[in-house]
Amino acid sequence: MTESETIRCETTDHVTWITLNRPEAMNALTWDQRNEIIGILEHASADPDVRAVVLTATGKGFCAGADLRGTPDTGPRVPGDVARTIRRGAQRLTAAVLDCEKPVIAAVNGTAAGIGAHLALACDLVIAAESARFIEVFVRRGLVPDGGGAYLLPRLVGPQRAKELMFFGDALSARDAERLGLVNRTVPDEDLRKTAEEWATRLANGPTRAIALTKQLVNASLESDRATAFAAEAAAQEINMTTRDAQEGVASFRERRDASYEGR
Template sequence: MSATIECTTADAVTWITLNRPEAMNALTWDQREEIIGILNSASADPDVRAVVITATGRGFCAGADLGGAPATGPRVPGDVARTIRLGAQRLIAAVMDCEKPVVAAVNGTAAGIGAHLAFACDLVLAAESARFIEVFARRGLVPDGGGAYLLPRLIGPQRAKELMFFGDALSSADAERLGLVNRTVPDGELRKTAQEWAARLANGPTRAIAMTKQLVNASLESDRATAFAAEATAQEINMTTADAQEGVASFKERRDPTYRGR
């Protein structure tokens, strides 16, 4: 890992820390690729059972920093769409498709793709000083990085349009009220709370949580019959796991289960 992305794993939790505070953790091309690689590795590693994404300094992520992108020649039609498809959208997809639960611990300003990085996570914790900004309209741009996909599904189309049309900064308390944030905590308690939530996830039935994540994400595009069929299939597959068998056995034996992520 580079010095600007810290990655540590302890107690089955992988921590991804954006460490470029002088730039409010604006994401470069190289950083984005590192994060995608870490998330893909976490999916495949049975010893990783939860992921936390956070940052150092005053900013969680101020958006994209294109200064680190590979050099290209004169722009031609299709270049911008390709850059977004292979860049910001891949990052958001990597979070949503990660087979482990991903927690965002938002320590400061999350703007543009930085806000969407947080909203793509399964659970979002925010420090009281955090802010969320849909900056695209301020710059005459269309939201990218999955924003127009994520926000309407989280808070409805009218609220999403308000945030995207005006680009006003949203406090962490207001973000929680709207449903973009699970919980707002004092700044000094953010990491502790993230550790507690991650530990609970890491001690849970990892495969069942992964399939639950897939079901919920897919349900927003599914009709009832498709969603019900996917649910039944997921439960059929899950019942073959050791954790499901442990969960049923512990219920019958009236004891706490011990899950191993298998």
């Protein structure tokens, strides 16, 4: 199976669907697959016809983590190689999701473990099938969490819960993940695709640039003081008011009609 077959990508009605397609490996990610996903997300950011992204998978696993067999062989390891590999691999992937200028929905169809869990949690919205599980599997292998896990989890559930998940590596059900705030919505398995389509369509019909700027503001707010956050908010609104969608939104309010956004 070629890499192009293991990552399906299609854009329909302004929504780009990225589907991991190695069900026999529980969609563990190879180095080349990571790079392919990063490229798709970068393209989605730059393409005005793409207004939302959905990340999902085939089979029983969303993503079982990194496929270590796919890591490039650069010969004998020297100090610094591991850190460089993580920066160029798992961390670049997580950053690509966080930095994508379009809203990204994770439709988690099954087990999300290790970097697979972090890939889902980096998304803007997470919908999980009832059969899905989230596992901070690193401790089971004697490893430190990577791919941004120690950055993402405390911001989502607080430091104490994050430590519990990372220290023990226990599987977390979709319902428990929703209760903790890791998941926006848990749905029956058969409704996952439909719900993701509904959410993506709503996003694709929305004011795309306003949503992109809102995403940037929220992500940055977790590391900003009030003065910096307020300044960024004012600057974002200044930029946003130059868009056609903002002008349409104001006009529709004044004219008491539904807005029709173009994503520009």
